Amino acid sequence: MSSSPSTEQQTPENLDVNAPVNKRLSILMELVQFVRPYKGRLIAAMIALIFTAVVMLSVGQGVRMLIDQGFAQQSMAELKSAVLFILFVTVLLAIGTFTRFYLVSWLGERVSADIRRAVFSHVITLHPSYFETNGSGDIMSRITTDTTLLQSIIGSSFSMALRSALMCVGAMVMLFATNIKLTLVVLASVPFILVPILFYGRKVRKLSRKSQDSMADVGSYAGEAIEHIKTVQSYTREQQEKQAFSDEVEKAFDIGRRRVMQRAILIAGVIIIVFGAITGMLWVGGSDVISGKMSGGDLGAFVFYAILVASSLATISEVIGELQRAAGATERLIEILNVDNHILPPETTVVDASLLQPVITFNEVSFNYPSRPDQSAISALTLTVEQGKVLALVGPSGAGKTTIFELLQRFYDPQKGSVRLDGIDIRSLDPKALRDKMALVPQQPALFSSDVMHNIRYGRPEATDEEVIDAAKKAHAHGFIENLPEGYKSFLGERGVRLSGGQRQRIAIARAILKDPDILLLDEATSALDSESEHHVQQALEQLMHNRTTIIIAHRLSTIQHADNIAVMDNGAVVDSGDHESLMQSCELYQRLVHLQFRGGLE
Structure with a gap:
């Protein structure tokens, strides 16, 4: 384990420690x-x-x-x-x-x-x-x-x-x-x-x-x-x-x-x-x-x-x-x-994001992370997700799947091309209004050092207790929550350490259900779970994905089975797309991934 980089290296060049006393103290x-x-x-x-x-x-x-x-x-x-x-x-x-x-x-x-x-x-x-x-x-x-x-x-x-x-x-x-x-x-x-x-x-x-x-x-x-x-x-x-x-x-x-x-x-x-x-x-x-x-x-x-x-x-x-x-x-x-925020709302917002339909389009998008400017994360990517449909992203590690989520939520802006929602470039939308239309369920859910009620209500702070409990029931989490020492008032510890992986995942799903988003982003939501936990989480996901535009980063066949379309990615680009049967016939990379990663599911 290594310590973080010294902040000495982050000192701006214009801060001269050898400057005159009055100039130095003028700060x-x-x-x-x-x-x-x-x-x-x-x-x-x-x-x-x-x-x-x-x-x-x-x-x-x-x-x-x-x-x-x-x-x-x-x-x-x-x-x-x-x-x-x-x-x-x-x-x-x-x-x-x-x-x-x-x-x-x-x-x-x-x-x-x-x-x-x-x-x-x-x-x-x-x-x-x-x-x-x-x-x-x-x-x-x-x-x-x-x-x-x-x-x-x-x-x-x-x-x-x-x-x-x-x-x-x-x-x-x-x-x-x-x-x-x-x-x-x-x-x-x-x-x-x-x-x-x-x-x-x-x-x-x-x-x-x-x-x-x-x-x-x-x-x-x-x-x-x-x-x-x-x-x-x-x-x-x-x-x-x-x-x-x-x-x-x-x-x-x-x-x-x-x-x-x-x-x-x-x-x-x-x-x-x-x-x-x-x-x-x-x-x-x-x-x-x-x-x-x-x-x-x-x-x-x-x-x-x-x-x-x-x-x-x-x-x-x-x-x-x-x-x-x-x-x-x-x-x-x-x-x-004095650090400037690179992601800002437009000076004049002419489009209300809440009125847009959840149709997502990536149009010739190219993107390099600021920390890796010479390494392309996404290259000339074109992709469309239709309203109410489920798109599964499949590909080897580093193919650019997670980057798609980050660009869609506008954590970063692409260097080339555009990401569009209902035909509107998301850079012309208020980032907060854009993200309000989405909910992310990550592979490692982010739980806070608080009780169950707070963690679920994080999806919609104004929700009532009854709405929180209803979301937990839909996420197949109500049962184990009731068995906790203080039920919904039980303290979960730092990062939710008092819960199992499957329980943490269902709390995150309940949070997403409570938010009731138009667009759902699932980042390998079941890849680290055992079979029983995956079964419960999968049931919760089915409830959550119903009638929502959904993008799934998939590492298991069970999640792909729900997809209306599968996009196979490699080196930041879509190399092929279609359903499971067609890709097994046309895409060599998909065939290899199925045999390597989904063999247990196929058997």
Whole structure:
């Protein structure tokens, strides 16, 4: 088992990890569209943030009063006033912090939920070719892990960055107002702080993107192994899978370790430079106090503001690392949101698909899958299915049978020719309206992690319980459903693992019956079943096919016996067509398939 392709390879070429910091972080502006609907709360949060910054800065004046008027004058009244002022400021600070924290955290939760919903809503409508080159594990990592990271950034780190920036600017103003000479000492250290932030910030962002991609690979590998757990255990490959997964985890850990190392170096360097500057400032300021050039209160206030500047810069340097990770996560999410859907409804729908008769025509259709552009899946195919008739598609693996279903449902558009419904090119129809006329019963039915009722009702969500039960009866599924622990409310497990193959197939048929389609597509619906299950499923299919235009991909003679016409396919083209007897006389390929695949049925 191999892990999915690294998402590193899927990074668009225009995303340059070595671009300037402001350009790289500008990707975060893409989040504005999700924040804009809540601008009222954002403004309130900003007001609370500015309020708390101003209140915090006023604490420095309380410190000056405490030293100059309380300690220096030995006055209890002045000391009491200074202490009460600091206490009052503390209460205001608590109120402002509560308001800011709640509003910003709410905004983070709300925006991340909206992004998650927007990405999923977009992904669920994308053309199937997108999923041929993008693993489900990577997509899920973007929807869950990356949006959770953005939630933390918007709800915490971004607020911290703004607060620290305001505190830094405000504290710098107060430093100049308190003592210009000491302020110049502090400012001399600023270039030494910016250099490591810019240099290591670039490394942090590059490693952040790699870290998120590697975690997506870990999730993809784990999901694949768990999905195929029976195969893994059947071949006793548990130890090898453990080792392979461990290798993936270690790769992710190594990238994460390097990212953390760069951030740690950045933070440590800033701390050394900042507090080194404060130490120098204390030497100069202490000398001025001793010589009487400034008061102890001014020095105390100056130290308080200098510490605010230092802590703000340290916070900003740390948050920049978080913002770099947020930029990486935003890139990955915006990549998905910017993927164009190749299958779109016409700009002006002039034909109502529901009014069309279920007559299907493939007219000189040629098609190559996007992931295999040099390999023809369908070549100059011409085929007609009359209303209410049953067409069986027969041919070796890779002949193009399943591709016909995918083109008919317009999961892909042909490069040449046209697929027509009642003479109308299906590209001129709304894909949803087109698919509403069809129901697919695949070889491996897709059941959801829910109860029986939900899985059958998936065919027509507005159906009543009575209609669901009636569909189950027609699908010969009602009997075994009633014997389940909770009947129609029984939970089926992931992919319906609690049911047998025949039972899952009959649930899928019941779903198709409930949908009541004009066109029925059966993809080898009985090929993997035992004789008894096939008998029940075949009875259900007879009920389902009655008076419907039906196309069957057939691997068993029992399904061909119902066909009005049989099309023999090879290399993406129809090589012959007719009934069983005529094809046995005229088509060598059909004769060979009958002898190889249908021998048991013939006997």
